[in-house]
Amino acid sequence: MSSKRSDVDAYQLSEQAGFNLRRANQRHVAIFSKLVKGLTPTQFAALARLNEHGAISQNRLGRLTAMDSATIKGVVERLKAKGLVLSRSDLKDRRMRLVELSDKGRSVFETELVAALHARTETLAPLTEEEAKTFEALLSKLV
Amino acid sequence: MSSKRSDVDAYQLSEQAGFNLRRANQRHVAIFSKLVKGLTPTQFAALARLNEHGAISQNRLGRLTAMDSATIKGVVERLKAKGLVLSRSDLKDRRMRLVELSDKGRSVFETELVAALHARTETLAPLTEEEAKTFEALLSKLV
DNA sequence: CCGAGATTGCTCGTATACAAACAGATGTTG
DNA sequence: CAACATCTGTTTGTATACGAGCAATCTCGG
Numbered sequence: 001m002s003s004k005r006s007d008v009d010a011y012q013l014s015e016q017a018g019f020n021l022r023r024a025n026q027r028h029v030a031i032f033s034k035l036v037k038g039l040t041p042t043q044f045a046a047l048a049r050l051n052e053h054g055a056i057s058q059n060r061l062g063r064l065t066a067m068d069s070a071t072i073k074g075v076v077e078r079l080k081a082k083g084l085v086l087s088r089s090d091l092k093d094r095r096m097r098l099v100e101l102s103d104k105g106r107s108v109f110e111t112e113l114v115a116a117l118h119a120r121t122e123t124l125a126p127l128t129e130e131e132a133k134t135f136e137a138l139l140s141k142l143v
Numbered sequence: 144m145s146s147k148r149s150d151v152d153a154y155q156l157s158e159q160a161g162f163n164l165r166r167a168n169q170r171h172v173a174i175f176s177k178l179v180k181g182l183t184p185t186q187f188a189a190l191a192r193l194n195e196h197g198a199i200s201q202n203r204l205g206r207l208t209a210m211d212s213a214t215i216k217g218v219v220e221r222l223k224a225k226g227l228v229l230s231r232s233d234l235k236d237r238r239m240r241l242v243e244l245s246d247k248g249r250s251v252f253e254t255e256l257v258a259a260l261h262a263r264t265e266t267l268a269p270l271t272e273e274e275a276k277t278f279e280a281l282l283s284k285l286v
Numbered sequence: 287c288c289g290a291g292a293t294t295g296c297t298c299g300t301a302t303a304c305a306a307a308c309a310g311a312t313g314t315t316g
Numbered sequence: 317c318a319a320c321a322t323c324t325g326t327t328t329g330t331a332t333a334c335g336a337g338c339a340a341t342c343t344c345g346g
Contacts, residue, residue, distance in 0.1 A: 210303075
C-alpha cells in the first residue's frame with residue numbers, strides 16, 4: 001500500500017498534528033521545569049492525585065496519572081527518596097502498596113501549586129483568552 | 144509562596160492543559176504505533192525530514208525533528224540498524240555526519256505514509272472536521 | 287473449599303528526552 | 317596568525333514510557 005508521488009511530496013511533517021502534539025508537550029515540560037523547581041510534571045501530577053485521593057494503591061495512582069505500573073513505580077520511588085510520599089502495605093490486601101503524601105509532600109505541593117498554574121498560563125500564552133478556552137476544551141476531547 | 148486552602152482544594156489535575164497535552168500525546172503515540180508497524184513516531188518524523196531535505200547533518204536532522212543531539216543519535220543509530228538510512232562523514236566539514244535515506248528507507252517511508260495519515264485522522268476522530276481544523280491551528284501556535 | 291481468572295506489583299528490555307561535560311573541527315576577530 | 321568562540325558529534329546520568337513476562341495474592345463460580 002504505497003503512496004502516490006504527489007502525496008509523498010506534499011507531506012509536510014511540520015503540519016502534522018501528532019508531531020505538533022509532541023512539540024507542544026516538549027515545550028510545556030520545558031516551561032514547567034523552568035518554573036517548578038525540583039519536581040517534574042509527572043511527579044507533580046502524582047502529588048496532585050495523592051492530594052485529591054489520599055492513600056491509594058500504587059497502580060491506582062498510576063492509572064490516575066496515566067502511567068503504567070512500571071513507570072509509576074519509578075516515580076513513587078523517586079518521590080519517596082525526596083521524602084514527599086510514604087508507602088506501606090495494605091493489611092487487608094497484601095498485594096497492595098498504599099501510597100500517600102507525607103507532611104513535607106503536602107507542603108511542597110501547596111507551595112509549588114502557584115508555579116504549576118503559572119506554567120499552564122505561560123504554555124498557553126501564545127493564545128488569546130478565548131483561544132485558550134477553546135484549545136483546552138478540544139484537547140480534553142483527545143485524551 | 145504557598146497557596147490558599149481553597150486553591151489547593153480547587154486544583155483538578157484532569158483539567159490541566161499540561162496533563163492533557165501529555166495524555167493526548169500518549170494517545171497519539173499509541174494510535175501511531177498500532178497503525179504504523181515497525182516505526183516509532185519519532186523515527187517516522189526523521190524519515191519524513193530526510194525525504195524533504197535530502198542529505199543533511201545529524202544535528203540538523205535533530206533540530207528539524209525537535210530532538211537534541213543525544214536523542215537524534217540514538218534514533219539515527221536504530222534507523223541505520225534497520226537499513227533505512229545511510230550516514231557518511233562530510234569531506235568539506237570533517238565534524239559532520241551526513242545522513243540520508245537509503246532506497247529501502249524511501250520505500251518504507253512512502254509505504255507507511257498512508258498509515259501515518261490514518262493515525263492523524265484517528266487521533267483527531269473525537270473532533271468534528273471544523274473542530275479538528277481549529278485544534279490544529281491553535282496547536283501550531285503552541286510549538 | 288477449590289481452581290480459574292483477575293489484579294498487584296516487579297523486572298527486563300527498548301525507546302525517547304534532555305542536561306552536562308567533553309574532544310575535535312571550523313570560524314572569527316583582533 | 318593566534319586566541320577565542322562556536323559548532324559538530326559523543327558519552328554519561330537521570331527520568332519518563334511502555335510491552336512482555338513473572339510470582340504472589342485475591343475473587344468468584346461451582
